[in-house]
Amino acid sequence: MFVYEKKLQFPVKISTPNPNLAAMIISQYGGPDGELGASMRYLSQRYSMPYAEAKGLLTDIGTEEASWPPILARYFSSPSST
Amino acid sequence: MNHTESKENFCPLPACPVTCGTMPSCAGMAVPYVPFQQRNAKQYQQNEALSNGTLFPGLNLPFHLNVPGSTLPDGALVDLQALEFVVLELGLYLDTHPEDTEAFTLYKQYAAIEKKARETYESQNGPMMKQAAAAEERYRWLQEPWPWNFQ
Numbered sequence: 001m002f003v004y005e006k007k008l009q010f011p012v013k014i015s016t017p018n019p020n021l022a023a024m025i026i027s028q029y030g031g032p033d034g035e036l037g038a039s040m041r042y043l044s045q046r047y048s049m050p051y052a053e054a055k056g057l058l059t060d061i062g063t064e065e066a067s068w069p070p071i072l073a074r075y076f077s078s079p080s081s082t
Numbered sequence: 083m084n085h086t087e088s089k090e091n092f093c094p095l096p097a098c099p100v101t102c103g104t105m106p107s108c109a110g111m112a113v114p115y116v117p118f119q120q121r122n123a124k125q126y127q128q129n130e131a132l133s134n135g136t137l138f139p140g141l142n143l144p145f146h147l148n149v150p151g152s153t154l155p156d157g158a159l160v161d162l163q164a165l166e167f168v169v170l171e172l173g174l175y176l177d178t179h180p181e182d183t184e185a186f187t188l189y190k191q192y193a194a195i196e197k198k199a200r201e202t203y204e205s206q207n208g209p210m211m212k213q214a215a216a217a218e219e220r221y222r223w224l225q226e227p228w229p230w231n232f233q
Contacts, residue, residue, distance in 0.1 A: 006210045008229045009167070010132065011160050056177040064170060070229055077230045 002066070009067040012074040022076035029072050039065035119175070121182050129154060132164040137171035162203050165196040 030036050042062030049055045123138050131137045133151035154160050172189040179185060200210070208222045209215040215223040 003211060003213075006208075006223075006229060007159065007163070009163065011155055011163060013155050053178050053180070057174065060170075060174055060177060064174075074230055 002063070008071050008074065009064075010071050012071060014075070025072055025075045029069055029076075035065055035068040035072065039063075039068075119179070121179065122184065128164040128168045129161070131171065132160075132167045137168055137175070158203055158206070162196070162199050165192065165199055168192050169196050 028034055039062050042058045042065060046055050046058035046062070049058055119138070119140070123140055125131070125137050126134060126139060130151065133154050134142050135151070136142050154164075169189070169192050172185060172192060176182065176185055176189060204210055204214050208225050209218060212223060215221060
């Protein structure tokens with residue numbers, strides 16, 4: 001059902017690593033208010049959605065939301081050698 | 083009730099005698115409305131769309147802060163990301179406006195441009211999807227950079 005793309009949806013450029021900011025951003029990753037939860041909620045809600053437009057919208061938004069955790073992860077993953 | 087109170091506290095409804103407090107019992111109910119997105123809505127150019135997080139200026143609602151769009155770095159990848167963002171946004175719009183033929187035509191045009199741009203990018207930088215990896219002479223999928231390697 002899902003296909004992986006080897007790129008981010010939005011460009012992230014870290015000029016100055018900031019551990020404090022990273023610690024705040026990581027709370028947007030998982031947890032009750034995180035993007036993972038938001039994505040899964042949209043993708044679960046669509047099963048009981050009676051309207052075609054909203055089925056499509058929940059599917060597309062849930063899929064798009066799933067591409068946000070990798071963007072967030074860019075802020076707190078260790079810098080690469082490249 | 084004292085009708086000579088200061089103007090600030092005066093209830094705008096003439097029949098309402100309550101002049102103090104935040105919510106007089108005779109106050110009219112709030113009437114919220116959600117305007118539907120109309121056809122032929124004004125659109126941003128693709129890089130501007132990506133930096134503002136929406137294709138439509140009418141949906142660019144930065145709450146009470148006047149926040150300018152992000153500054154995007156230059157490069158082929160960002161140009162591709164901007165094109166993909168427009169395709170994504172038009173796709174979401176079409177979910178709720180499936181009969182808008184003009185938007186569908188635009189969707190097809192952008193999808194074709196994006197496909198071409200993606201093929202060009204992949205031929206220079208390696209596959210972005212496993213399917214594209216299958217079309218190459220050797221297996222380049224494991225080659226860096228991974229998405230978290232971009233500086």
